[in-house]
Amino acid sequence: xxxxxxxxxxxxxxxxxxxxxxxxxxxxxxxxxxxxxxxxxxxxxxxxxxxxxxxxxxxxxxxxxxxxxxxxxxxxxxxxxxxxxxxxxxxxxxxxxxxxxxxxxxxxxxxxx
Amino acid sequence: xxxxxxxxxxxxxxxxxxxxxxxxxxxxxxxxxxxxxxxxxxxxxxxxxxxxxxxxxxxxxxxxxxxxxxxxxxxxxxxxxxxxxxxxxxxxxxxxxxxxxxxxxxxxxxxxxxxxx
Numbered sequence: 001x002x003x004x005x006x007x008x009x010x011x012x013x014x015x016x017x018x019x020x021x022x023x024x025x026x027x028x029x030x031x032x033x034x035x036x037x038x039x040x041x042x043x044x045x046x047x048x049x050x051x052x053x054x055x056x057x058x059x060x061x062x063x064x065x066x067x068x069x070x071x072x073x074x075x076x077x078x079x080x081x082x083x084x085x086x087x088x089x090x091x092x093x094x095x096x097x098x099x100x101x102x103x104x105x106x107x108x109x110x111x112x113x
Numbered sequence: 114x115x116x117x118x119x120x121x122x123x124x125x126x127x128x129x130x131x132x133x134x135x136x137x138x139x140x141x142x143x144x145x146x147x148x149x150x151x152x153x154x155x156x157x158x159x160x161x162x163x164x165x166x167x168x169x170x171x172x173x174x175x176x177x178x179x180x181x182x183x184x185x186x187x188x189x190x191x192x193x194x195x196x197x198x199x200x201x202x203x204x205x206x207x208x209x210x211x212x213x214x215x216x217x218x219x220x221x222x223x224x225x226x227x228x229x230x
Contacts, residue, residue, distance in 0.1 A: 033217065043204065043220040056215040088156060092218070100208075101148060102218065104158035 002027065004093050006105035013112050018079040021108045025072050025093030031055075032074040033102065034066060037088040046089075049074050050096070078110075086112045115140045115209045119221035126195045127229050133180075134190045134224045136205030146208055147181070149190045152223075153201040161203070164188060195228045202226075 005024040013019050025032050033048035033056075045058040049068035066076040072093075078085055088109050092102035117138045126132035138147070149161040164172045164181045172179050176196075180189045192199055205221040 035218070035220075042222050043218075045217040045219075048215065048217060050215075056217050058217065090158065092158075100146065101160050101163055102208075103160070104150075106155065106157045109156075 004091060004103050004105035006089075006091050006108050008108060009106065011108060011110045013081050013110065015081055015083060015112055017081050018077060019081060019110060020075050020077045021089055021091075021110070023074045023076075023091030023093075023105060025074070025091075026103055029093040029095050029103075030072055031094045031096060031102075032068055032072060033092045033094075034074070034076050035090045035092065036060075037090055037107070038086075043090070046076065081112045083112050086110060115142075115207065115219055117205050117207050117219050117221040119203075119205055119224050121224045122222070123225045123227070125227040125229055126192075128195055128197060130195055131191060131193045132195055132226065134192075134203050134205075134226065136188045136190070136221055138186050138188065138205070138207050138219075140186070140207065140209065142210070147179075147188045148206045148208075149177070149179070149188075150204045150206055150220075151199075151201045152204065153198075158204070162190065192226075197228050197230060200226060200228045 007022045031050045034046040037043045048056040052068045063079045068074045088107045090107045091105045094102045145166045147164045150158045162174045176193045178191045202223045204223050208216040210216045
């Protein structure tokens with residue numbers, strides 16, 4: 001069974017640009033959640049999607065958005081990038097609810113210059 | 114607020130020795146899961162072990178075991194016969210659903226474990 005796939009692995013963007021990250025969950029998993037990992041703030045929850053609907057949202061500004069497609073693949077978008085958005089973005093998939101174990105991708109390392 | 118605390122930022126252990134990583138959490142929920150994840154330099158978070166709060170028996174997975182104390186809200190990870198491949202960041206995680214009924218993971222700040230040859 002293929003694991004969680006995140007693309008791209010690395011990105012370098014300029015302040016003010018926007019970026020789209022992609023996550024393909026494990027086959028059969030319908031829940032996809034996103035996390036931002038930084039040395040200063042640790043791992044912080046961004047949002048969770050289930051059956052194409054945002055089910056839960058963390059405390060991030062509206063510049064961070066996401067969506068989920070009918071095949072459960074998810075994208076997250078960050079507009080008007082700031083230097084502080086530089087981070088590792090992790091995607092996790094689970095079967096239905098996040099109260100059971102989540103399986104993580106290898107992350108996308110975003111650097112904003 | 115629901116929180117997860119890991120009080121040991123860094124630890125080291127000699128190969129083949131045993132090490133225990135600490136985690137405490139705060140929740141008003143009664144039935145929940147707790148997890149330990151490992152993040153090696155490759156960055157991928159890998160599930161190490163999980164514990165269901167309603168089970169009194171401590172979870173064990175090969176060389177990994179937990180000491181779960183529900184009343185004390187403590188969830189420590191013991192690694193026996195440490196191997197060089199155990200070198201990684203270890204995160205304690207708690208899926209929280211305070212009111213909405215939908216869950217999000219709350220992570221501790223992590224413990225960087227180095228296994229020494």
